[in-house]
Amino acid sequence: MLEVANLECIRGDRRLFSGLNFELAAGELLHLHGHNGSGKTTLLRTICGLITPTDGEVRWQGENVRKQRDDFARELVYIGHKNAIKADLTGTENLRIACQLDGMPVSVKQAWEALEKMGLRGHEDLPVRVLSQGQKKRVALARLLLNKSPLWILDEPFTALDKAAVAYLQTVIQAHVAGGGMAILTTHQEVALTRGQVKSLRLGWKRDGDV
Amino acid sequence: MFEIIRTIINRDLTLAMRRRSDVMTTLFFFVIVVSLFPLGIGPELNTLRQIAPGVFWVAALLASMLALEKLFAADFEDGTLEQMLLTPQPVFVLVLAKVFAHWLITGVPLVLLSPLLGLQYDLGAETLGVLLLSLLLGTPALSLIGAIGAALTLGLRGGGVLVSLLVLPLYIPVLIFGAGAVEANVSGLGETGHLLMLGAMLLLALVAAPLATSAALRISAE
Numbered sequence: 001m002l003e004v005a006n007l008e009c010i011r012g013d014r015r016l017f018s019g020l021n022f023e024l025a026a027g028e029l030l031h032l033h034g035h036n037g038s039g040k041t042t043l044l045r046t047i048c049g050l051i052t053p054t055d056g057e058v059r060w061q062g063e064n065v066r067k068q069r070d071d072f073a074r075e076l077v078y079i080g081h082k083n084a085i086k087a088d089l090t091g092t093e094n095l096r097i098a099c100q101l102d103g104m105p106v107s108v109k110q111a112w113e114a115l116e117k118m119g120l121r122g123h124e125d126l127p128v129r130v131l132s133q134g135q136k137k138r139v140a141l142a143r144l145l146l147n148k149s150p151l152w153i154l155d156e157p158f159t160a161l162d163k164a165a166v167a168y169l170q171t172v173i174q175a176h177v178a179g180g181g182m183a184i185l186t187t188h189q190e191v192a193l194t195r196g197q198v199k200s201l202r203l204g205w206k207r208d209g210d211v
Numbered sequence: 212m213f214e215i216i217r218t219i220i221n222r223d224l225t226l227a228m229r230r231r232s233d234v235m236t237t238l239f240f241f242v243i244v245v246s247l248f249p250l251g252i253g254p255e256l257n258t259l260r261q262i263a264p265g266v267f268w269v270a271a272l273l274a275s276m277l278a279l280e281k282l283f284a285a286d287f288e289d290g291t292l293e294q295m296l297l298t299p300q301p302v303f304v305l306v307l308a309k310v311f312a313h314w315l316i317t318g319v320p321l322v323l324l325s326p327l328l329g330l331q332y333d334l335g336a337e338t339l340g341v342l343l344l345s346l347l348l349g350t351p352a353l354s355l356i357g358a359i360g361a362a363l364t365l366g367l368r369g370g371g372v373l374v375s376l377l378v379l380p381l382y383i384p385v386l387i388f389g390a391g392a393v394e395a396n397v398s399g400l401g402e403t404g405h406l407l408m409l410g411a412m413l414l415l416a417l418v419a420a421p422l423a424t425s426a427a428l429r430i431s432a433e
Contacts, residue, residue: 074299082290
């Protein structure tokens with residue numbers, strides 16, 4: 001279980017959020033709302049441990065994540081705005097290196113299968129540099145298919161993807177959550193996934209319709 | 212853990228092979244600087260023998276500093292660095308592997324070429340050997356120390372100048388004992404003491420620098 005207790009984050013001289021509390025149990029999906037600049041990415045990065053919170057703490061299975069960095073990292077996949085893929089390496093190479101570093105080595109065959117499922121058949125052994133923006137995102141997201149970590153933190157996973165890929169990614173996330181996983185995601189797109197039985201959290205002071 | 216080190220080294224070497232111009236820049240810089248001195252000063256063999264240790268070491272130091280910029284910058288840009296910080300691997304191990312790969316790419320070619328370049332300075336076979344050995348011990352220490360500066364200045368504008376200011380003072384002991392070893396051999400004093408000091412500095416850097424670098428990377432990633 002993931003708990004966020006009294007979390008506060010100040011960047012520069014702006015207080016992005018303070019006194020933030022929520023919990024996420026196995027099998028739950030959290031949809032994070034908020035206008036541009038409201039601190040969604042900062043919150044996600046704080047939960048990952050990339051940013052030190054000004055106050056409060058993030059707890060994983062009851063213990064502060066900063067005290068169990070390696071164990072928490074094993075349970076977590078973070079996919080941010082940056083795709084974290086090397087432009088000069090091929091899709092399979094990128095995927096295999098990422099999985100190896102995550103401590104879950106995969107074979108070439110598994111990497112090929114994951115890329116094929118992400119709709120990259122025929123592009124597996126091209127340097128990522130020649131792929132389109134959406135295809136690069138797909139390479140980055142293919143990690144989700146191979147990684148068995150329970151907590152997924154996805155920052156705008158649907159940007160640059162086409163309709164088919166958005167639909168497929170939603171089924172992947174849904175299957176993960178249904179299988180007892182947890183996911184936190186931000187998106188500005190209206191997707192079916194975020195309707196219905198999901199938790200949601202709104203950051204920022206603007207109301208709907210304000211610019 | 213060795214599996215991880217191997218993965219990182221393999222990755223960085225593959226990337227370097229696919230983008231050779233980056234590797235060549237450092238090497239060419241070293242070759243050109245070292246070769247310009249005999250042309251500029253003239254063929255006075257005694258003078259050349261005297262200035263050789265200093266010229267080689269200053270050139271190696273500047274080349275090493277020139278290459279620092281590329282150590283973490285690309286990984287920082289494309290987000291692979293923050294993913295590395297989020298892996299269950301100890302960060303100092305990743306840093307150690309990255310610095311080693313960086314040294315293989317930018318340091319080793321320069322070390323191997325130095326005896327050949329040394330011929331321009333009329334250095335004897337024994338002195339060339341000492342030069343090679345001193346660079347072999349010194350350049351990894353330079354890469355390790357430089358990594359701290361490179362990590363601290365990640366993502367800053369004008370980071371290149373700042374890196375030089377940060378790491379140059381730390382480079383100086385290595386320069387003194389590196390050039391000192393070659394000089395001691397040329398003047399017949401015996402180079403062992405200097406080489407041992409260089410080795411000690413390398414060991415110290417090997418222990419302390421990766422830890423400092425990982426702390427600096429965490430700060431830069433925020």
